[in-house]
Amino acid sequence: MITFDSVTKRYPDGTVAVDHLSLEAPTGEITVFVGPSGCGKTTSLRMINRMIDASEGQILLDGEPVQSIDPPTLRRGIGYVIQQAGLFPHRKIVDNVATVPYLLGWDKKKARARAMELLERVGLDPAFAQRYPFQLSGGQQQRVGVARALAADPPVLLMDEPFSAVDPIVRTSLQDELLRLQSELNKTIVFVTHDIDEAIKLGDRVAVLRVGGKLAQLADPKTLLSEPADDFVREFLGHDRGIRRLQFISTKGLRLRTDLTVPEDFDGSTSEPWLLVVSGDGSPVGWRTGTPGGELEPYGTFLHGRDSMRTALDAALLSPSGCAVAVDEQGKVVGVATREALDEALAEAADG
Numbered sequence: 001m002i003t004f005d006s007v008t009k010r011y012p013d014g015t016v017a018v019d020h021l022s023l024e025a026p027t028g029e030i031t032v033f034v035g036p037s038g039c040g041k042t043t044s045l046r047m048i049n050r051m052i053d054a055s056e057g058q059i060l061l062d063g064e065p066v067q068s069i070d071p072p073t074l075r076r077g078i079g080y081v082i083q084q085a086g087l088f089p090h091r092k093i094v095d096n097v098a099t100v101p102y103l104l105g106w107d108k109k110k111a112r113a114r115a116m117e118l119l120e121r122v123g124l125d126p127a128f129a130q131r132y133p134f135q136l137s138g139g140q141q142q143r144v145g146v147a148r149a150l151a152a153d154p155p156v157l158l159m160d161e162p163f164s165a166v167d168p169i170v171r172t173s174l175q176d177e178l179l180r181l182q183s184e185l186n187k188t189i190v191f192v193t194h195d196i197d198e199a200i201k202l203g204d205r206v207a208v209l210r211v212g213g214k215l216a217q218l219a220d221p222k223t224l225l226s227e228p229a230d231d232f233v234r235e236f237l238g239h240d241r242g243i244r245r246l247q248f249i250s251t252k253g254l255r256l257r258t259d260l261t262v263p264e265d266f267d268g269s270t271s272e273p274w275l276l277v278v279s280g281d282g283s284p285v286g287w288r289t290g291t292p293g294g295e296l297e298p299y300g301t302f303l304h305g306r307d308s309m310r311t312a313l314d315a316a317l318l319s320p321s322g323c324a325v326a327v328d329e330q331g332k333v334v335g336v337a338t339r340e341a342l343d344e345a346l347a348e349a350a351d352g
């Protein structure tokens, strides 16, 4: 666990970057520092591994003040990932990843084997090992940055806007990858971002900082969205806070209808305005109207019980029928959530 105990950082020119910050980043969890530019996120992060020293207060690592640990020893137990990866340009990828093991005096073979294992872990083709950083895309370089930070298996990982320099699609996949890795590794991660969506997606706990380095709120993402502490936090969360809350509401209890599906060769009429055509193997094909003939219309799906109400609602909005198609892990139809069922679930969510 990392503990900030009334930590203040005053730079020599008098700027107070962090002001009496007290919070805990629990072991095995992702704690995100989020806030507008200049609110002291990077300064707070760098005080953990003593790249910057606190002016007042103390930071404890599992109860031990970081001030009492000499910086090289401290940093060996703390992985650090920054924006644009910060790889050594003249070293091959494998040697970049093996940087800390080399520093720790591992023999070259063992260090390289560890680097190869990690490249695979972060989803990179081992063939990249022999390349130089400039021969990789920005997203691939970030993966190498994460692999390098994990090389000596540190219990703590500090990540400073690690995904902000890549395009939104790559960014999403890097975020997913980090969550997958974290589910296996259970590191204590402190993650800095200015992007509230990233904070909500990744954080077990989110610390919102305001300019002047003061903590505005520390909460889990669900609480943050439903109970922002003040106008600053509310404003920072943005105007679609209600919609984003839906991502924490499960589709498990969503009522499904199973009488609205028909096989592909069905050409009868019904009084239902829409019917979902399902192929022989159970996958959805498209919506047709109650009367036969005409083109099949598009549909949207959600994984029943796994995806959130946000995804279910999105699926409904993609279909002219206004209904969302519930599928299982194999993509087979398990039922249809009608507008009424979605309404009921939303009303319950609003009450809760």
Ligand SMILES: Nc1ncnc2c1ncn2[C@@H]1O[C@H](COP(=O)(O)OP(=O)(O)OP(=O)(O)O)[C@@H](O)[C@H]1O
Binding pocket: 011, 012, 013, 015, 016, 017, 035, 036, 037, 038, 039, 040, 041, 042, 043, 044, 194
């Ligand atoms: N070496 C320094 N000397 C003086 N002031 C500094 C120094 N480094 C940072 N600051 C100031 O401290 C405040 C906090 O900076 P910091 O980099 O921690 O913010 P941040 O929240 O990470 O910002 P950003 O999102 O823009 O990276 C800012 O007002 C910044 O100008």
